[in-house]
Amino acid sequence: xxxxxVVENLVKKFKDVVAVDGISFxxxxxxxxxLLGPNGAGKTTTIHVxxxxxxxxxxxxxxxxxxxxxDPDKVRExxxxxxxxxxxxxxxxxxxxxYIHGKLYGLRGRELHDKIMKLLEFVxxxxxxxxxxxxxxxxxxxxxxxxxxxxHEPELLILDEPTIGLDPQSRAKIWDYIRMxxxxxxxxxxxxxxxxxxxxxxxxxxAIMDHGKIIAMGTVEELKAMLGKDVIYLTLxxxxxxxxxxxxxxxxxxxxxxxxxxxxxxxxPRYLPEIFNIALMNGVEIREVSYRRPTLNEVFLHLTGxxxxxxxxxxxxxxxxxxxxxxxxx
Amino acid sequence: xxxxxDALIALVYRQLKRWIVSRSRIISIIVQPLxxxxxxxxxxxxxxxxENIDPSIIIGNSSIAKYIDPSVVRNMLSxxxxxxxxxxxxxxxxxxxxxxMTAFIGSFISGISVIWDKQFGFLKETLVAPASRKFIxxxxxxxxxxxxxxxSLIIILLALLITDQINPWGIPVALVYIFMMSLGFTGLGIAxxxxxSSMEGFQMIINLLTMPLMxxxxxxxxxxxxxxxxxxxxxxxPLTYCVYGxxxxxxxxxxxxxxxxxITSLAILAVFMIIFTAxxxxxFDKTTVED
Numbered sequence: 001x002x003x004x005x006v007v008e009n010l011v012k013k014f015k016d017v018v019a020v021d022g023i024s025f026x027x028x029x030x031x032x033x034x035l036l037g038p039n040g041a042g043k044t045t046t047i048h049v050x051x052x053x054x055x056x057x058x059x060x061x062x063x064x065x066x067x068x069x070x071d072p073d074k075v076r077e078x079x080x081x082x083x084x085x086x087x088x089x090x091x092x093x094x095x096x097x098x099y100i101h102g103k104l105y106g107l108r109g110r111e112l113h114d115k116i117m118k119l120l121e122f123v124x125x126x127x128x129x130x131x132x133x134x135x136x137x138x139x140x141x142x143x144x145x146x147x148x149x150x151x152h153e154p155e156l157l158i159l160d161e162p163t164i165g166l167d168p169q170s171r172a173k174i175w176d177y178i179r180m181x182x183x184x185x186x187x188x189x190x191x192x193x194x195x196x197x198x199x200x201x202x203x204x205x206x207a208i209m210d211h212g213k214i215i216a217m218g219t220v221e222e223l224k225a226m227l228g229k230d231v232i233y234l235t236l237x238x239x240x241x242x243x244x245x246x247x248x249x250x251x252x253x254x255x256x257x258x259x260x261x262x263x264x265x266x267x268x269p270r271y272l273p274e275i276f277n278i279a280l281m282n283g284v285e286i287r288e289v290s291y292r293r294p295t296l297n298e299v300f301l302h303l304t305g306x307x308x309x310x311x312x313x314x315x316x317x318x319x320x321x322x323x324x325x326x327x328x329x330x
Numbered sequence: 331x332x333x334x335x336d337a338l339i340a341l342v343y344r345q346l347k348r349w350i351v352s353r354s355r356i357i358s359i360i361v362q363p364l365x366x367x368x369x370x371x372x373x374x375x376x377x378x379x380x381e382n383i384d385p386s387i388i389i390g391n392s393s394i395a396k397y398i399d400p401s402v403v404r405n406m407l408s409x410x411x412x413x414x415x416x417x418x419x420x421x422x423x424x425x426x427x428x429x430x431m432t433a434f435i436g437s438f439i440s441g442i443s444v445i446w447d448k449q450f451g452f453l454k455e456t457l458v459a460p461a462s463r464k465f466i467x468x469x470x471x472x473x474x475x476x477x478x479x480x481x482s483l484i485i486i487l488l489a490l491l492i493t494d495q496i497n498p499w500g501i502p503v504a505l506v507y508i509f510m511m512s513l514g515f516t517g518l519g520i521a522x523x524x525x526x527s528s529m530e531g532f533q534m535i536i537n538l539l540t541m542p543l544m545x546x547x548x549x550x551x552x553x554x555x556x557x558x559x560x561x562x563x564x565x566x567x568p569l570t571y572c573v574y575g576x577x578x579x580x581x582x583x584x585x586x587x588x589x590x591x592x593i594t595s596l597a598i599l600a601v602f603m604i605i606f607t608a609x610x611x612x613x614f615d616k617t618t619v620e621d
Contacts, residue, residue, distance in 0.1 A: 053454065054618055055618065073460050074460075076458055083451060083454055086451050087451030087454045087455040088451070088452065088455075089344065089348070091347075091348045091351050092347055099340075099343075100340045100341075100343065100344050101455065101459075103336045103340030103343075104466070105460060106333035106336060106460075
């Protein structure tokens with residue numbers, strides 16, 4: 001069987017808040033699959049459903065062929081998970097945290113001990129094995145959690161925002177481990193992130209989520225191909241739609257957000273003077289101009305009219321018909 | 331099944347390890363009963379002892395005063411206190427009850443630590459494990475009950491220094507009663523804590539619950555002299571039977587209602603323990619991260 005995770009029309013509501021709104025995707029064995037999106041897009045909720053911590057409101061989720069609602073124990077055997085918030089016991093040592101985890105997954109004796117030491121070595125924590133976790137730094141804790149989640153050799157490793165709140169060195173280290181796991185063990189990894197560079201750096205395939213929906217899915221190249229070579233952004237006074245129609249050379253021209261347009265071209269520096277000329281002739285006042293090589297951020301902007309960076313400051317859950325959203329958009 | 335048993339043992343191990351590491355917790359749990367013992371025991375101990383009472387106060391100076399022998403009055407008083415406290419002095423009466431109370435108070439700490447784990451994430455680690463959740467929470471409750479029983483044992487050993495009326499051979503049997511009571515209340519605490527997300531709310535409910543149960547269990551004074559309504563509550567209070575059993579095996583005291591004896595007390599505690607651990611196991615099985 002080639003697909004380890006199958007999600008079909010998953011919906012998850014918390015009272016009247018829709019956190020996940022009918023998403024479908026599959027993860028193939030041996031790939032790194034990333035859910036990319038701002039906070040509150042529904043990534044963690046999706047992961048909690050896959051990890052059997054939440055029941056879906058509707059839709060079906062299979063892990064390794066088992067239904068998460070009908071055979072949660074079978075699913076739990078197959079997955080290892082690193083939560084966004086630490087789930088270590090700070091009062092205990094690194095070794096004891098690993099030991100208890102191993103026991104919970106049916107490991108014992110010499111085998112368990114050897115595995116613990118091997119994994120602690122893998123994440124460079126062997127010398128701190130018998131130190132209490134409360135003396136660990138954030139990066140060390142995250143590494144210990146990664147080691148712990150690998151102890152029972154899961155078929156699917158789930159990492160929820162694996163590098164959130166870490167300094168650049170710790171981040172690079174976690175990235176190295178993830179790459180190594182994929183390269184040397186062919187591990188299937190599902191990770192969520194709101195960092196574009198993280199998704200771009202690590203993932204084979206990316207699903208971009210926003211407001212509980214998957215708005216685009218594919219490899220990094222496929223996603224960027226939506227935009228072509230260069231993207232020019234203009235903010236202007238006047239008729240944006242009308243201005244767009246006058247740019248015959250553009251591959252595509254869309255109005256995104258308020259008075260902001262996105263122009264897809266082959267060579268931005270060449271076309272910029274032309275754009276100014278057309279604006280001058282038509283009496284359109286250009287307030288701001290910029291052009292970028294498309295990254296996942298431009299893809300997100302193209303799809304939602306918002307920058308991924310901007311949306312990071314939004315409320316943690318999509319709130320429907322609430323006055324807060326209306327106030328924010330003013 | 332094997333893995334479930336391993337999980338149970340893992341959680342017992344975790345609770346014990348945490349207990350050993352947190353010395354401040356051990357001290358605070360033991361200091362509280364010691365304070366009760368010192369202030370109540372020494373304070374009331376002299377009031378409830380015939381040797382310390384001046385018979386002339388009781389005899390007064392009425393016309394028949396000169397016919398009354400003070401030593402007879404003293405004997406009468408002594409007989410009264412013996413009947414009231416089952417043949418031991420008040421401090422022995424109190425410490426034997428306090429042994430049960432120490433484990434009782436400790437039982438609710440379990441619930442608090444479940445909420446703590448909810449907030450600091452360890453609960454999720456146990457929720458995604460493939461081992462049976464029922465066994466995981468049972469392991470936790472057993473681990474905490476072992477701790478509570480050990481804390482009671484410390485109080486009993488300290489009591490041996492204060493009074494010579496305790497029978498050391500009764501200690502192991504008394505600990506069985508204490509363990510069963512603790513497991514029952516730990517189950518209750520865990521089941522309740524799964525419904526709470528804030529420490530403050532839970533702690534308030536616990537305080538409201540523990541105080542009355544403590545006073546209506548016979549820890550401080552015998553239940554057979556209580557007003558009827560208090561007696562009625564004492565009868566349905568599981569702690570009563572633990573206090574009774576503990577006191578019976580430690581000091582041979584039999585102050586209780588007519589139907590109480592060591593066997594019925596044990597049976598009632600067993601039923602209580604089974605019901606509440608079952609409730610805790612079932613409610614933990616249904617837990618999601620939503621509530």
